[in-house]
Amino acid sequence: MDQQIRLEVIIGSVREGRVGSAVASWFAERAREQKEFDVGLLDLADHELSDRLSANPPRATREALAEITPRLAAADAFVVVTPEYNHSYPAALKTAIDWHHEEWQGKPVGLVSYGGLSGGLRAAEHLRQVFAELSATTVRNTVSFHRSSARDHGPWDDFGDAGDQDAATAARVLLDELGWWALALRDARAARPYPA
Ligand SMILES: Cc1cc2nc3c(=O)[nH]c(=O)nc-3n(C[C@H](O)[C@H](O)[C@H](O)COP(=O)(O)O)c2cc1C
Numbered sequence: 410m411d412q413q414i415r416l417e418v419i420i421g422s423v424r425e426g427r428v429g430s431a432v433a434s435w436f437a438e439r440a441r442e443q444k445e446f447d448v449g450l451l452d453l454a455d456h457e458l459s460d461r462l463s464a465n466p467p468r469a470t471r472e473a474l475a476e477i478t479p480r481l482a483a484a485d486a487f488v489v490v491t492p493e494y495n496h497s498y499p500a501a502l503k504t505a506i507d508w509h510h511e512e513w514q515g516k517p518v519g520l521v522s523y524g525g526l527s528g529g530l531r532a533a534e535h536l537r538q539v540f541a542e543l544s545a546t547t548v549r550n551t552v553s554f555h556r557s558s559a560r561d562h563g564p565w566d567d568f569g570d571a572g573d574q575d576a577a578t579a580a581r582v583l584l585d586e587l588g589w590w591a592l593a594l595r596d597a598r599a600a601r602p603y604p605a
Contacts (some may be wrong), residue, residue, distance in 0.1 A: 493524030
Protein backbone atom coordinates (compact mmCIF):
# COMPACT_ATOMS: atom_id res chain seq x y z
CA MET A 410 0.00 0.00 0.00
CA ASP A 411 1.30 3.44 -0.81
CA GLN A 412 0.45 4.60 2.69
CA GLN A 413 3.03 2.18 4.11
CA ILE A 414 5.35 3.88 6.55
CA ARG A 415 9.05 3.26 6.18
CA LEU A 416 10.36 2.83 9.73
CA GLU A 417 14.01 2.48 10.69
CA VAL A 418 14.62 0.91 14.11
CA ILE A 419 18.09 2.04 15.20
CA ILE A 420 20.13 -0.07 17.61
CA GLY A 421 21.92 2.50 19.76
CA SER A 422 24.31 0.19 21.61
CA VAL A 423 27.41 -1.13 19.86
CA ARG A 424 28.81 -2.71 23.04
CA GLU A 425 30.18 -6.22 22.85
CA GLY A 426 27.75 -8.51 24.66
CA ARG A 427 25.01 -5.90 24.41
CA VAL A 428 21.39 -6.45 25.27
CA GLY A 429 20.38 -3.84 22.69
CA SER A 430 20.14 -6.08 19.63
CA ALA A 431 17.63 -8.35 21.40
CA VAL A 432 15.56 -5.37 22.56
CA ALA A 433 15.57 -3.88 19.06
CA SER A 434 14.69 -7.20 17.40
CA TRP A 435 11.81 -7.62 19.81
CA PHE A 436 10.53 -4.14 18.99
CA ALA A 437 10.98 -4.57 15.22
CA GLU A 438 8.85 -7.71 15.41
CA ARG A 439 6.09 -5.78 17.18
CA ALA A 440 6.28 -3.14 14.42
CA ARG A 441 6.11 -5.77 11.67
CA GLU A 442 2.87 -7.04 13.21
CA GLN A 443 1.32 -3.69 12.28
CA LYS A 444 1.03 -3.93 8.52
CA GLU A 445 1.24 -0.21 7.89
CA PHE A 446 4.94 -0.33 8.77
CA ASP A 447 7.76 -1.38 6.45
CA VAL A 448 10.48 -2.01 9.02
CA GLY A 449 14.27 -1.82 8.73
CA LEU A 450 16.71 -2.62 11.52
CA LEU A 451 19.72 -0.31 11.42
CA ASP A 452 22.57 -1.71 13.50
CA LEU A 453 25.27 0.87 14.24
CA ALA A 454 27.62 -1.98 15.20
CA ASP A 455 27.69 -3.01 11.52
CA HIS A 456 29.32 0.30 10.61
CA GLU A 457 32.44 2.21 11.54
CA LEU A 458 31.50 5.84 11.87
CA SER A 459 34.36 8.08 12.93
CA ASP A 460 33.40 10.55 15.65
CA ARG A 461 35.62 13.24 14.11
CA LEU A 462 32.91 14.43 11.71
CA SER A 463 35.62 15.28 9.20
CA ALA A 464 34.83 16.72 5.76
CA ASN A 465 37.23 14.08 4.43
CA PRO A 466 36.33 11.02 6.47
CA PRO A 467 38.30 7.79 6.38
CA ARG A 468 37.21 5.09 3.98
CA ALA A 469 35.32 3.02 6.57
CA THR A 470 33.23 6.07 7.49
CA ARG A 471 32.53 6.88 3.83
CA GLU A 472 31.34 3.31 3.34
CA ALA A 473 29.22 3.48 6.48
CA LEU A 474 27.64 6.76 5.40
CA ALA A 475 26.94 5.36 1.93
CA GLU A 476 24.71 2.78 3.61
CA ILE A 477 23.27 4.69 6.54
CA THR A 478 22.49 8.10 5.02
CA PRO A 479 20.15 6.91 2.21
CA ARG A 480 18.29 4.71 4.69
CA LEU A 481 17.74 7.64 7.07
CA ALA A 482 16.74 9.88 4.16
CA ALA A 483 14.17 7.36 2.91
CA ALA A 484 12.60 6.78 6.32
CA ASP A 485 9.26 8.30 7.32
CA ALA A 486 9.85 7.55 11.00
CA PHE A 487 12.49 6.28 13.41
CA VAL A 488 12.57 4.32 16.61
CA VAL A 489 15.77 4.69 18.60
CA VAL A 490 16.52 1.79 20.94
CA THR A 491 18.84 3.11 23.63
CA PRO A 492 20.43 1.87 26.84
CA GLU A 493 21.38 4.27 29.60
CA TYR A 494 25.11 4.84 30.09
CA ASN A 495 26.02 7.21 32.93
CA HIS A 496 22.58 8.81 32.87
CA SER A 497 22.57 9.35 29.11
CA TYR A 498 22.69 7.50 25.78
CA PRO A 499 25.73 5.89 24.09
CA ALA A 500 28.38 7.93 22.28
CA ALA A 501 28.07 5.82 19.13
CA LEU A 502 24.43 6.82 18.87
CA LYS A 503 25.30 10.52 19.19
CA THR A 504 27.93 10.14 16.48
CA ALA A 505 25.40 8.60 14.10
CA ILE A 506 22.92 11.36 14.89
CA ASP A 507 25.52 14.11 14.41
CA TRP A 508 26.63 12.88 10.99
CA HIS A 509 23.16 13.74 9.71
CA HIS A 510 20.85 16.70 9.66
CA GLU A 511 18.05 17.04 7.12
CA GLU A 512 17.58 13.26 7.19
CA TRP A 513 15.94 13.76 10.61
CA GLN A 514 14.09 16.98 9.84
CA GLY A 515 10.30 17.03 10.03
CA LYS A 516 10.09 13.36 11.01
CA PRO A 517 8.89 11.57 14.14
CA VAL A 518 11.14 9.62 16.49
CA GLY A 519 9.96 6.98 18.96
CA LEU A 520 12.08 6.05 21.96
CA VAL A 521 12.60 2.56 23.39
CA SER A 522 14.90 2.58 26.39
CA TYR A 523 16.32 0.13 28.86
CA GLY A 524 18.82 0.11 31.71
CA GLY A 525 18.90 -0.27 35.46
CA LEU A 526 16.16 0.88 37.83
CA SER A 527 15.44 3.94 35.69
CA GLY A 528 14.70 1.89 32.58
CA GLY A 529 16.90 4.18 30.50
CA LEU A 530 14.44 7.04 30.88
CA ARG A 531 17.20 9.61 31.41
CA ALA A 532 18.80 8.56 28.12
CA ALA A 533 15.41 8.86 26.41
CA GLU A 534 14.80 12.34 27.84
CA HIS A 535 18.25 13.51 26.69
CA LEU A 536 17.45 12.29 23.19
CA ARG A 537 14.35 14.49 23.12
CA GLN A 538 16.59 17.57 23.47
CA VAL A 539 18.90 16.39 20.71
CA PHE A 540 16.14 15.60 18.24
CA ALA A 541 14.41 18.92 18.96
CA GLU A 542 17.57 20.64 17.75
CA LEU A 543 17.31 18.59 14.54
CA SER A 544 13.66 19.59 14.02
CA ALA A 545 12.54 16.02 14.57
CA THR A 546 9.51 15.26 16.75
CA THR A 547 9.92 12.75 19.55
CA VAL A 548 6.57 11.19 20.32
CA ARG A 549 5.12 11.20 23.81
CA ASN A 550 4.70 7.49 24.49
CA THR A 551 7.75 5.33 25.11
CA VAL A 552 8.64 1.74 25.87
CA SER A 553 11.04 1.26 28.78
CA PHE A 554 12.52 -1.86 30.27
CA HIS A 555 13.70 -1.57 33.85
CA ARG A 556 16.49 -3.72 35.29
CA SER A 557 16.99 -5.13 31.84
CA SER A 558 20.75 -5.68 31.74
CA ALA A 559 22.12 -9.13 30.99
CA ARG A 560 23.33 -9.32 34.60
CA ASP A 561 19.83 -8.75 35.95
CA HIS A 562 17.93 -10.95 33.57
CA GLY A 563 20.23 -13.44 31.90
CA PRO A 564 19.59 -14.01 28.23
CA TRP A 565 17.33 -11.19 27.09
CA ASP A 566 15.57 -13.47 24.62
CA ASP A 567 13.33 -14.65 27.44
CA PHE A 568 12.52 -11.17 28.61
CA GLY A 569 10.05 -8.80 27.01
CA ASP A 570 8.87 -11.45 24.59
CA ALA A 571 5.29 -11.69 23.36
CA GLY A 572 4.30 -12.96 26.81
CA ASP A 573 5.14 -9.60 28.37
CA GLN A 574 1.79 -7.95 27.78
CA ASP A 575 2.69 -4.61 29.36
CA ALA A 576 5.64 -4.18 27.01
CA ALA A 577 3.64 -5.33 23.98
CA THR A 578 0.86 -2.87 24.85
CA ALA A 579 3.34 -0.04 25.31
CA ALA A 580 4.88 -0.87 21.92
CA ARG A 581 1.49 -0.80 20.22
CA VAL A 582 0.62 2.57 21.79
CA LEU A 583 3.98 4.00 20.70
CA LEU A 584 3.56 2.63 17.16
CA ASP A 585 0.02 4.02 16.84
CA GLU A 586 1.24 7.46 17.81
CA LEU A 587 4.35 7.23 15.64
CA GLY A 588 2.25 6.15 12.66
CA TRP A 589 -0.05 9.14 13.06
CA TRP A 590 2.87 11.55 13.10
CA ALA A 591 4.66 9.77 10.26
CA LEU A 592 1.70 10.14 7.88
CA ALA A 593 0.92 13.69 8.97
CA LEU A 594 4.51 14.84 8.57
CA ARG A 595 5.04 12.98 5.28
CA ASP A 596 2.04 14.86 3.85
CA ALA A 597 3.37 18.12 5.28
CA ARG A 598 6.86 17.59 3.82
CA ALA A 599 5.33 16.80 0.43
CA ALA A 600 3.12 19.90 0.54
CA ARG A 601 5.94 22.32 1.33
CA PRO A 602 9.65 22.07 2.05
CA TYR A 603 10.76 22.31 5.64
CA PRO A 604 12.08 25.86 6.27
CA ALA A 605 15.85 26.02 6.05
C1 LIG B 1 29.29 2.46 30.72
C2 LIG B 1 27.97 2.07 31.32
C3 LIG B 1 27.28 2.98 32.10
C4 LIG B 1 26.03 2.63 32.63
N1 LIG B 1 25.34 3.57 33.32
C5 LIG B 1 24.08 3.31 33.72
C6 LIG B 1 23.30 4.34 34.31
O1 LIG B 1 23.71 5.46 34.48
N2 LIG B 1 22.04 4.02 34.68
C7 LIG B 1 21.51 2.78 34.48
O2 LIG B 1 20.36 2.55 34.81
N3 LIG B 1 22.24 1.78 33.90
C8 LIG B 1 23.50 2.03 33.51
N4 LIG B 1 24.25 1.04 32.91
C9 LIG B 1 23.64 -0.28 32.72
C10 LIG B 1 23.14 -0.43 31.29
O3 LIG B 1 22.08 0.46 30.99
C11 LIG B 1 22.67 -1.85 31.03
O4 LIG B 1 23.72 -2.74 31.33
C12 LIG B 1 22.24 -2.05 29.59
O5 LIG B 1 21.84 -3.37 29.42
C13 LIG B 1 23.36 -1.75 28.62
O6 LIG B 1 22.88 -1.88 27.30
P1 LIG B 1 23.65 -2.76 26.23
O7 LIG B 1 23.86 -4.12 26.85
O8 LIG B 1 22.70 -2.86 25.04
O9 LIG B 1 24.90 -2.05 25.87
C14 LIG B 1 25.48 1.34 32.40
C15 LIG B 1 26.23 0.42 31.63
C16 LIG B 1 27.42 0.78 31.10
C17 LIG B 1 28.19 -0.21 30.24
